[in-house]
Amino acid sequence: MTLLTTMMERPLDAGYQEAADRRVAAGLPRATSTRTVLVVVLAILTGFLFAVAAQSLRPKPTAAAAVKSELVTRIEALQERGVQQEAKVAALGKQVRDYEALALQQSGGGDLTNTIKSLEVQAAAVPLKGPGLTLTLDDAASTVADADAGNRPSGGFEEGRVTSADLQIVVNGLWGAGAEAISINGHRLSSTAAIRFAGQAIIVDFRPLARPYVITALGDAQAMQQLFEPSFAGVYLSQLTDEFKIRSILAGSDSLTVPGDSAARLEVAEPIGPPVGSSAPSLPGVQQGTSTPTRSPGSSNTGNTGSTAPPTSQERPS
Amino acid sequence: MIPVLGLLAGLAVGLFLDPSVPVWLQPYLPIAVIAALDAVFGAIRAILDGIFNDKVFVVSFLSNVVVAAFIVFLGDQLGVGSQLSTGVVVVLGVRIFSNVASIRRHLFRA
Numbered sequence: 001m002t003l004l005t006t007m008m009e010r011p012l013d014a015g016y017q018e019a020a021d022r023r024v025a026a027g028l029p030r031a032t033s034t035r036t037v038l039v040v041v042l043a044i045l046t047g048f049l050f051a052v053a054a055q056s057l058r059p060k061p062t063a064a065a066a067v068k069s070e071l072v073t074r075i076e077a078l079q080e081r082g083v084q085q086e087a088k089v090a091a092l093g094k095q096v097r098d099y100e101a102l103a104l105q106q107s108g109g110g111d112l113t114n115t116i117k118s119l120e121v122q123a124a125a126v127p128l129k130g131p132g133l134t135l136t137l138d139d140a141a142s143t144v145a146d147a148d149a150g151n152r153p154s155g156g157f158e159e160g161r162v163t164s165a166d167l168q169i170v171v172n173g174l175w176g177a178g179a180e181a182i183s184i185n186g187h188r189l190s191s192t193a194a195i196r197f198a199g200q201a202i203i204v205d206f207r208p209l210a211r212p213y214v215i216t217a218l219g220d221a222q223a224m225q226q227l228f229e230p231s232f233a234g235v236y237l238s239q240l241t242d243e244f245k246i247r248s249i250l251a252g253s254d255s256l257t258v259p260g261d262s263a264a265r266l267e268v269a270e271p272i273g274p275p276v277g278s279s280a281p282s283l284p285g286v287q288q289g290t291s292t293p294t295r296s297p298g299s300s301n302t303g304n305t306g307s308t309a310p311p312t313s314q315e316r317p318s
Numbered sequence: 319m320i321p322v323l324g325l326l327a328g329l330a331v332g333l334f335l336d337p338s339v340p341v342w343l344q345p346y347l348p349i350a351v352i353a354a355l356d357a358v359f360g361a362i363r364a365i366l367d368g369i370f371n372d373k374v375f376v377v378s379f380l381s382n383v384v385v386a387a388f389i390v391f392l393g394d395q396l397g398v399g400s401q402l403s404t405g406v407v408v409v410l411g412v413r414i415f416s417n418v419a420s421i422r423r424h425l426f427r428a
Binding site for chain 1: 320321322324325326327328329330331332333336337338339344347348350351354358360364365367368369370371372373374375376377378379
């Protein structure tokens with residue numbers, strides 16, 4: 001306790017008192033001037049020490065900020081380039097389809113054009129326009145304050161946030177209610193597109209989405225709404241709104257557009273007519289080359305991933 | 319007043335020149351700052367007590383900084399650097415608070 005007492009009671013260096021006593025004994029004033037060279041030099045040194053310590057120990061924000069801003073510019077430039085390339089892909093895809101239609105006409109297979117058109121629609125290869133529903137989902141207001149659009153925390157769970165499972169259920173409900181084409185935030189859902197998550201971000205077809213989530217579903221707006229609302233997905237959605245304050249707005253419209261899926265590519269192709277000199281058994285409908293297409297997978301030669309098989313990640317109306 | 323001007327001049331020089339401190343010296347900087355603060359507040363209190371002595375100030379300043387840095391260095395060598403740093407900060411912090419309380423009593427009579 002002596003140590004503590006000394007520390008608390010007499011924090012001043014005993015040297016000051018002793019020096020003062022010595023000076024009094026020598027007949028000098030107790031205190032020296034504060035303006036001696038020693039004091040001034042030490043004062044300058046002290047200031048220098050403070051400044052240097054503050055400068056060198058403060059985390060350098062400049063280096064990190066420079067790297068971050070450079071990354072942001074690079075990301076933005078690449079995103080812009082990606083958008084341009086996507087537009088180019090869409091334009092070239094349209095050109096290819098036009099050439100295909102022309103070649104088909106010239107070779108006398110004009111009756112296949114309608115089949116191909118319908119298959120392209122089902123494979124989400126072409127943009128579509130028509131009446132439909134717009135369903136806007138957004139996080140609960142309480143969670144929005146701390147997160148800008150596209151700036152979600154990488155960890156943790158907040159119940160007011162829209163999750164990928166919510167989107168999956170809602171999208172499945174819309175397919176079930178008779179939607180013919182669906183896009184989320186301008187990304188067309190093809191039969192092979194998946195709604196997934198990475199951390200807290202929602203990934204649709206390998207592209208991350210930022211809130212709010214706008215689901216556009218083409219189809220008969222009134223009929224879809226009537227079927228959707230009492231369905232499981234509709235009840236689920238209203239429960240999300242009631243319990244977790246997730247905001248959702250369902251609105252019908254006469255003129256909506258969904259883009260084509262630019263990632264569509266050829267995966268399976270089979271000759272539609274009988275192979276020359278071959279007696280291999282194949283689907284009779286295909287072999288005869290009739291104008292009524294079979295609805296079995298692999299029977300299309302539209303050059304799209306599509307086929308008309310049921311989607312892998314979404315349940316389609318049977 | 320002149321020492322205060324000197325302090326400001328030193329601050330300005332340090333901020334303006336922004337010298338790079340070698341990495342091996344950086345762990346001792348916070349301790350050195352605390353020790354210097356202790357010496358400075360001790361000197362202010364001595365001035366107010368009327369027993370200031372420039373030589374005592376200089377010696378106490380230098381010895382404070384050197385001893386504090388040495389303790390941290392020793393602790394680093396022994397593997398208890400952070401604990402010893404904490405000890406130095408606690409002791410010097412208590413001294414600073416007591417000195418400031420004394421200065422406050424001098425200045426405000428409270």
